[in-house]
Amino acid sequence: MHKELLEDIGEKELIKRLAKFMPKNQISDDCAFIKNINNDLLINTDSLVEDVHFNDATISALDIGWKAVASNVSDLISSGCDKIIGVNIGLVVPPKTDWAWIKDLYSGINQALDNFGGSILGGDCSTGKEKVISMTIIGIQGEIKLRRNSCRPKEVIMTTGIHGLSKLGLMIKSKKIFDSNIYLTQTLIDRSIQQFCKPKLQPKFLKQIMKARPNKSFKTIGCTDSSDGLFQALNDLSIESNCKAIIDYKKIPKHVNWPKGHEWDKYYFFGGEDYELVFSLPRKWANNLLNSNRNISEIGYFTEGLPSVEFTNLKNDKFLKYKPFSHF
Amino acid sequence: MHKELLEDIGEKELIKRLAKFMPKNQISDDCAFIKNINNDLLINTDSLVEDVHFNDATISALDIGWKAVASNVSDLISSGCDKIIGVNIGLVVPPKTDWAWIKDLYSGINQALDNFGGSILGGDCSTGKEKVISMTIIGIQGEIKLRRNSCRPKEVIMTTGIHGLSKLGLMIKSKKIFDSNIYLTQTLIDRSIQQFCKPKLQPKFLKQIMKARPNKSFKTIGCTDSSDGLFQALNDLSIESNCKAIIDYKKIPKHVNWPKGHEWDKYYFFGGEDYELVFSLPRKWANNLLNSNRNISEIGYFTEGLPSVEFTNLKNDKFLKYKPFSHF
Numbered sequence: 001m002h003k004e005l006l007e008d009i010g011e012k013e014l015i016k017r018l019a020k021f022m023p024k025n026q027i028s029d030d031c032a033f034i035k036n037i038n039n040d041l042l043i044n045t046d047s048l049v050e051d052v053h054f055n056d057a058t059i060s061a062l063d064i065g066w067k068a069v070a071s072n073v074s075d076l077i078s079s080g081c082d083k084i085i086g087v088n089i090g091l092v093v094p095p096k097t098d099w100a101w102i103k104d105l106y107s108g109i110n111q112a113l114d115n116f117g118g119s120i121l122g123g124d125c126s127t128g129k130e131k132v133i134s135m136t137i138i139g140i141q142g143e144i145k146l147r148r149n150s151c152r153p154k155e156v157i158m159t160t161g162i163h164g165l166s167k168l169g170l171m172i173k174s175k176k177i178f179d180s181n182i183y184l185t186q187t188l189i190d191r192s193i194q195q196f197c198k199p200k201l202q203p204k205f206l207k208q209i210m211k212a213r214p215n216k217s218f219k220t221i222g223c224t225d226s227s228d229g230l231f232q233a234l235n236d237l238s239i240e241s242n243c244k245a246i247i248d249y250k251k252i253p254k255h256v257n258w259p260k261g262h263e264w265d266k267y268y269f270f271g272g273e274d275y276e277l278v279f280s281l282p283r284k285w286a287n288n289l290l291n292s293n294r295n296i297s298e299i300g301y302f303t304e305g306l307p308s309v310e311f312t313n314l315k316n317d318k319f320l321k322y323k324p325f326s327h328f
Numbered sequence: 329m330h331k332e333l334l335e336d337i338g339e340k341e342l343i344k345r346l347a348k349f350m351p352k353n354q355i356s357d358d359c360a361f362i363k364n365i366n367n368d369l370l371i372n373t374d375s376l377v378e379d380v381h382f383n384d385a386t387i388s389a390l391d392i393g394w395k396a397v398a399s400n401v402s403d404l405i406s407s408g409c410d411k412i413i414g415v416n417i418g419l420v421v422p423p424k425t426d427w428a429w430i431k432d433l434y435s436g437i438n439q440a441l442d443n444f445g446g447s448i449l450g451g452d453c454s455t456g457k458e459k460v461i462s463m464t465i466i467g468i469q470g471e472i473k474l475r476r477n478s479c480r481p482k483e484v485i486m487t488t489g490i491h492g493l494s495k496l497g498l499m500i501k502s503k504k505i506f507d508s509n510i511y512l513t514q515t516l517i518d519r520s521i522q523q524f525c526k527p528k529l530q531p532k533f534l535k536q537i538m539k540a541r542p543n544k545s546f547k548t549i550g551c552t553d554s555s556d557g558l559f560q561a562l563n564d565l566s567i568e569s570n571c572k573a574i575i576d577y578k579k580i581p582k583h584v585n586w587p588k589g590h591e592w593d594k595y596y597f598f599g600g601e602d603y604e605l606v607f608s609l610p611r612k613w614a615n616n617l618l619n620s621n622r623n624i625s626e627i628g629y630f631t632e633g634l635p636s637v638e639f640t641n642l643k644n645d646k647f648l649k650y651k652p653f654s655h656f
Contacts, residue, residue, distance in 0.1 A: 006656040014656055030403040030476070030552055031372035033469065037365045043449055044359035045464060047418040049456040075358040090375040090418060090462035095656050121371055127655040128377040134418030134462035136373065141361065148358070224358055327455040328334040328342055328423050 006102070006127075007095035014125060017099070021106040022120045032122030034085060040141035041085075044075040050131040052327070058173040061101045063197040064133065065108020070199050071227060072137035073116045074275040078225040080206055082142030084118030087135050092128035105133070116203055142206045144219060146279065151222025151241035155280035157300040158289070160202045162253045163230045164264070167271025169196025185257040199275050209281070212288035222302075223279035231269040232324060233278040234309045237302075244305035249314040253297040265319040272324075334430070334455075335423035342453060345427070349434040350448045360450030362413060368469035369413075372403040378459040380655070386501040389429045391525040392461065393436020398527050399555060400465035401444045402603040406553040408534055410470030412446030415463050420456035433461070444531055470534045472547060474607065479550025479569035483608035485628040486617070488530045490581045491558045492592070495599025497524025513585040527603050537609070540616035550630075551607035559597040560652060561606040562637045572633035577642040581625040593647040600652075 006014060046068065048054055054064050073084060089109070093102065106120075113119055118139070151157075168184075169192035171177065194200075209221065222241050226233045238245045258264065280302055281289065290296055300312075311317060334342060374396065376382055382392050401412060417437070421430065434448075441447055446467070479485075496512075497520035499505065522528075537549065550569050554561045566573045586592060608630055609617065618624055628640075639645060 009656070011654040011656045030406045031370050033407070034369040034371060037367060037369055039365060041362040041365055042359050043362060043416055043466070045416040045418045045451045045462075047420055047452055047454050047460075047462065049420055049454050051457075052455055078358045079361070088371055088373040088464050090373045090464070092375055092377055092460055092462075123373045124375055125655070126375050126377050127380055128460065129379075129458050130456060132375075132420055132456065132460050132462070134373075134375065134420075134460070136371075136416050136418070136464035138371070138466075326339040327453070328337070328339045 004099040005095065006093065006097050006099060009099055018102075018106065018125060021110060022122065032088065034121065034138070042076050042079050042081050042139045042141050043136065044072055045134065045136045046071045046075070047132060047134040058170060059197055061104035062108040062111070065105040066112040066198050068133050068135045069109055069112035069116065070201055070275060072135050073112070073203070074201050074225045074227055076137060076139040077202055077205055078146055078223050078277055080142045080144050080146035081139035082206060083140045084113070084116055085138045085140065086118040086121040087113070087137045088121050089123035090134035091123065091125045092130075092132040093125070094129060094131070095127050097131070116201065144206065144210060144221060146221055146223035148222065148224050148236055148240035150220045151237050151243060151280040151302050153243050153302050153304045155222070155282055155302050156286035156298055157234070157245060157247065157278070157280045157302060158286060158296050158298050159226070159230065159253070159276050159278050160205065160296055161274070161276040162255050163226060163274045163276060164258065164268035164271045165192045165195035165255065166199060166273035167267045168192040169194070182259045184259075188255055188257040191255065195274065199273065201275050202277050205277055208293055209289060212285055212292060214284045214288060218285070221279060221281060223277055226274045226276045226278055227272060229270040229272040229324060230274070230278065231309065232272070237278065237280070238307040238309055241302070242307055243302045244307065245300060245302055245309045247300035247309060247311050249311050251297065251299045262316060262318050266322050269319060270322050270324045332427040333423065334421065334425050334427060337427055346430075346434065346453060349438060350450065360416065362449065362466070370404050370407050370409050370467045370469050371464065372400055373462065373464045374399045374403070375460060375462040386498060387525055389432035390436040390439070393433040394440040394526050396461050396463050397437055397440035397444065398529055398603060400463050401440070401531070402529050402553045402555055404465060404467040405530060405533055406474055406551050406605055408470045408472050408474035409467035410534060411468045412441070412444055413466045413468065414446040414449040415441070415465045416449050417451035418462035419451065419453045420460040421453070422457060422459070423455050425459070444529065472534065472538060472549060474549055474551035476550065476552050476564055476568035478548045479565050479571060479608040479630050481571050481630050481632045483550070483610055483630050484614035484626055485562070485573060485575065485606070485608045485630060486614060486624055486626050487554070487558065487581070487604050487606050488533065488624055489602070489604040490583050491554060491602045491604060492586065492596035492599045493520045493523035493583065494527060494601035495595045496520040497522070510587045512587075516583055516585040519583065523602065527601065529603050530605050533605055536621055537617060540613055540620060542612045542616060546613070549607060549609060551605055554602045554604045554606055555600060557598040557600040557652060558602070558606065559637065560600070565606065565608070566630070566635040566637055569630070570635055571630045572635065573628060573630055573637045575628035575637060575639050577639050579625065579627045590644060590646050594650050597647060598650050598652050
């Protein structure tokens with residue numbers, strides 16, 4: 001198929017084409033305009049770098065667009081966002097990039113925004129050696145503030161879903177099947193690729209916890225997302241809230257076909273990019289929520305003590321020695 | 329001097345150090361929180377890419393930090409921003425980057441924010457092959473909307489200052505002195521390097537035009553900044569406002585020591601990164617402003633006609649054939 005390279009279409013034409021992906025918020029102007037805000041705001045930036053966060057071999061531009069939005073939206077959800085306003089995009093691409101790639105990226109971004117709410121507000125596009133999508137999202141803070149530092153001893157620790165799927169999806173897509181003796185069911189394969197390429201989020205989470213709230217005086221709860229893996233999420237909550245997490249290994253919700261073994265525990269707890277919520281609530285509130293939402297699992301509790309994550313019902317804790325991915 | 333590379337200090341320590349540059353807005357959390365907004369907002373993203381927008385040979389990390397903020401603030405000022413709220417930073421750096429570079433970058437960012445207003449709200453940091461600083465700024469829309477599409481025929485075209493200095497500064501710093509027969513005065517050299525490395529902006533512009541306003545019913549004026557050069561600014565205004573700009577070449581304000589000649593006109597009109605404002609006002613308003621602000625110059629007027637930029641009192645228009653820099 002004929003490639004239409006950016007260096008051939010030129011900057012002016014590119015800007016004209018990109019403008020078509022933006023609704024009227026983007027004034028034909030030096031910056032974008034957001035009308036009539038009357039709230040507390042949440043703002044977050046996530047950058048995706050080629051060959052660090054994605055590459056053409058494992059994920060399409062359409063899915064990268066979706067995922068860039070999803071990872072930003074997930075940070076807003078895990079802070080108690082009520083409504084997404086929109087995103088600004090700082091895009092860096094080499095001059096040899098095919099226009100079709102950019103078009104798909106922006107289509108994926110708009111697909112995700114149609115799904116989660118909000119629109120593309122504005123942004124800029126520059127040349128560079130490698131692709132970088134730096135996205136900044138703005139949303140409105142809802143009534144309950146979800147914060148990493150707000151977990152309290154005696155609270156029940158819960159999570160909204162199962163982990164490890166995105167990591168497995170990545171390994172399947174990059175053809176790094178690490179354990180050839182393991183049989184993976186098609187359901188697990190499909191679900192993992194789905195979670196890696198086009199992750200689902202928990203956009204109704206704030207409404208669910210508000211509905212389950214036994215007392216309107218509760219305004220803050222301890223919460224984060226598992227974008228850096230379940231273990232990291234638990235660790236962050238315990239450090240920021242200055243208490244100890246006790247996790248019951250038996251209660252950890254796994255995909256019904258998830259294989260057993262040390263390596264698989266490592267992928268489960270350290271895989272990342274699952275975008276589930278990890279949070280804690282007082283017992284009564286937790287019970288209300290667990291009774292009304294079957295996808296939410298109780299996995300442990302917080303107790304007083306030095307910040308740490310401890311496991312019960314765990315025979316082989318070898319996977320805990322794993323050092324998670326570090327950029328530097 | 330001993331270099332402290334990011335790959336040696338590690339990601340956790342880096343995040344801890346970066347947090348020290350952010351005031352309390354940055355919750356120890358998934359995203360940043362902005363309290364109690366009750367306004368229309370302006371939002372803008374500018375990305376600076378190594379070897380495209382800057383390189384270590386010509387500009388220090390401290391100045392890059394300042395300039396990243398300045399180029400973003402300039403877009404807000406040229407839209408009529410009343411108050412800067414803050415910036416989110418998407419930083420990409422190679423693992424071999426010296427911590428001192430990052431520290432200087434963030435110091436420069438905070439110096440600029442101390443000067444222009446606002447603070448670092450949050451952001452993220454990733455690894456990559458080349459440095460990218462993608463900055464998103466948020467500010468509050470003031471009472472008068474400054475927009476590219478709001479110039480009207482018969483209005484006086486003005487600019488807040490002289491152009492070409494930043495381009496000359498870049499050429500001096502990169503040792504590309506293009507015309508060895510020209511003597512540059514030390515005043516011009518110093519002023520040019522200053523404008524290239526640590527550009528001044530026009531933060532009081534909105535107040536000045538509001539003060540000069542003869543009638544409070546005027547709520548919108550045509551304006552942009554000259555970050556892409558004076559000619560581009562005039563061209564953008566005429567296209568977006570659908571009218572013709574007539575510029576009197578003799579009225580163009582130049583540095584007293586600015587050399588004459590075709591090449592120097594090219595740098596003057598196409599250099600870019602001067603961050604002056606280019607705008608138009610009805611005659612009475614213009615006169616009020618010109619009488620009270622000696623740095624502002626009248627350079628022409630808009631008239632009905634096909635969007636274009638025409639010059640009077642110009643003998644040699646060869647420089648107008650110049651094709652400005654394009655990313656692609």
